Amino acid sequence: xxxxxxxxxxxxxxxxxxxxxxxxxxxxxxxxxxxxxxxxxxxxxxxxxxxxxxxxxxxxxxxxxxxxxxxxxxxxxxxxxxxxxxxxxxxxxxxxxxxxxxxxxxxxxxxxxxxxxxxxxxxxxxxxxxxxxxxxxxxxxxxxxxxxxxxxxxxxxxxxxxxxxxxxxxxxxxxxxxxxxxxxxxxxxxxxxxxxxxxxxxxxxxxxxxxxxxxxxxxxxxxxxxxxxxxxxxxxxxxxxxxxxxxxxxxxxxxxxxxxxxxxxxxxxxxxxxxxxxxxxxxx
Numbered sequence: 001x002x003x004x005x006x007x008x009x010x011x012x013x014x015x016x017x018x019x020x021x022x023x024x025x026x027x028x029x030x031x032x033x034x035x036x037x038x039x040x041x042x043x044x045x046x047x048x049x050x051x052x053x054x055x056x057x058x059x060x061x062x063x064x065x066x067x068x069x070x071x072x073x074x075x076x077x078x079x080x081x082x083x084x085x086x087x088x089x090x091x092x093x094x095x096x097x098x099x100x101x102x103x104x105x106x107x108x109x110x111x112x113x114x115x116x117x118x119x120x121x122x123x124x125x126x127x128x129x130x131x132x133x134x135x136x137x138x139x140x141x142x143x144x145x146x147x148x149x150x151x152x153x154x155x156x157x158x159x160x161x162x163x164x165x166x167x168x169x170x171x172x173x174x175x176x177x178x179x180x181x182x183x184x185x186x187x188x189x190x191x192x193x194x195x196x197x198x199x200x201x202x203x204x205x206x207x208x209x210x211x212x213x214x215x216x217x218x219x220x221x222x223x224x225x226x227x228x229x230x231x232x233x234x235x236x237x238x239x240x241x242x243x244x245x246x247x248x249x250x251x252x253x254x255x256x257x258x259x260x261x262x263x264x265x266x267x268x269x270x271x272x273x274x275x276x277x278x279x280x281x282x283x284x
Contacts, residue, residue, distance in 0.1 A: 016058075017234070017236035017237060017238050018059075018060055018233040018234060018236070018237040018238070019056070019058070019059055019237070019238050019239075019240050020059055020060065020061050020062070020063050020095075020229050020233065020237060020238070020239055020240065021052070021053035021056050021059055021062055021063065021239075021240050021241075021242050022053075022063040022064070022065060022225070022239045022240065022241050022242065023046065023049045023050055023053050023062070023063070023064050023065070023242050024065045024067075024241065025041050025046060025064060025065065025066050025067070025068060025079070025109060026039050026041070026065075026066075026067040026068065026099075027039035027040040027041055027067075027068060028040050028041070028068065028069065028070070028071040029041045029042065029068055029070060029071030029072050029075045029076050029079070029105040029106065029109075030042060030071045030072050030075060031044070031072060031074075031075055032044070032045075040071075041068055041071070041075065041079060041109070042072075042075045042078075042079070043075060043078040043079055043082060046079055046082075047082060048244070048245075049242045049243075049244065050082055050083060050086055051086070052242050053242045054086040054087070054089075054090045054092055055090075059092070060092075060093065060232075060233050061092055061093040061094065061095055061229070061232070061233070062086075062087070062092045062093075062094055062095075063094075063095045063096075063097065063225055063229065063239065064083065064094065064095070064096045064097070064109075064110075064112070064113060065096075065097045065099060065225060066096060066097070066098055066099065066102040066106050066109055066110050067098075067099035067100050067101060067102070067106070068101065068102060068103075068105065068106030068109070069101050069103055069104065069106060070103055070104025070105035070106050070107075070126065071104075071105050072105065073105060073108070073129065073180050073183070073184065075105070076104075076105030076106075076108040076109055077108060077183070077187070079109050079112075080108055080109050080111060080112045080187070081112075083109070083112035084112050087112070087114070093114050093115070094112060094113045094114045094115070095113060095114070095115050095117065095225065095228060095229065095232075096109075096110045096112065096113030096115070096116050096117065097117045097118070097224070097225040097228075098110055098116065098117065098118040098119070098122040098124055098210065098219065099119070099122065100122065100123065101122065101123040101124075102118070102122065102123070102124050103123055103124060103125060103126035103207050104126040104127075104128070104130075107124055107125055107126060107127065107188075107218070108184060108187060108188075110124070110219075111187060111188055111191040111192065112191075115220050115221070115228075116218070116219040116220050116221075117219065117220065117221055117222070117223055117224070117225060117228050118210035118213055118214070118219040118221075118222060119210050119222065119223075119224065120209065120210045120211045120222050121209060121210060122209065122210040122213070122219075123207050123208070123209065123210075124207065124208060124209075124210060124213040124218050124219060125202075125206060125207040125208050125213060125216075125218055126205055126206070126207040127181075127184055127185065127188055127202065127203045127204075127205065128181060128184075128203070128204060128205025129177040129180045129181045129184070129205075130177075130205070131173060131177065133159070133161055134161055135161055135165060136161050136162050137162065137163065137164055140162055147160075147162045147163060149163070155169075155172075158172065158173075159173065181203075185203050188203075192217055192218070195217035195220070196216065196217040196218075197215065197216045197217050199216055202216060210222055225239065226239060
């Protein structure tokens, strides 16, 4: 019998296996939408998928698969909050599975789960904040370039990479980082509560394997998503991926398609390089 006809029958006459929707979140966490040449995570890109997953009335739970080295703390928290809001609104149990890496912002999103599952070799944690850049002061001197900056506001050119670094600028940046770090720590403590181990390096930005993460209380169990779902909801339980919808109009080239394609490819390569750099921090 077609599935659309099954839905017309009373539940007692249906013989359907439990179905758990799965939303896969992969890539660097950054504002903007994913495209054909990049995979990224932002509230704008994942909100429609989350809405569809939590809208499945008969689903006993919603599963989230996270594979991210982190990125924007704002987008991380927005995605985390949307998952929690939907879970409370729809009264759904949330299972989060950590794949290769769920670190930094990726771990923040993982904390939206009522249950966090990791592979023994997954990389988890990295509860910290980092800012990076380069200084080109000596370089422009050597090649004979004069830096000219005009501002309205004495701190508008703070941390300009072509000017000498000022201690007061660094102090301001570190104060900002401490605010963001505290928000991250408070979120983890609120979600993980008494599960967390008393470890001096827990909130220093260090990261661990899934095995060590279990000992520290960062995850609840080791395993894979399919096995956990079947353990909870029976051996016939199925996972149903929630995929982005792609309309016909989005597949049709329009005027200037070649130049837009070249631009998209270029942006995609930069995004790939950024993700590779982030993953390299975790030995991946």
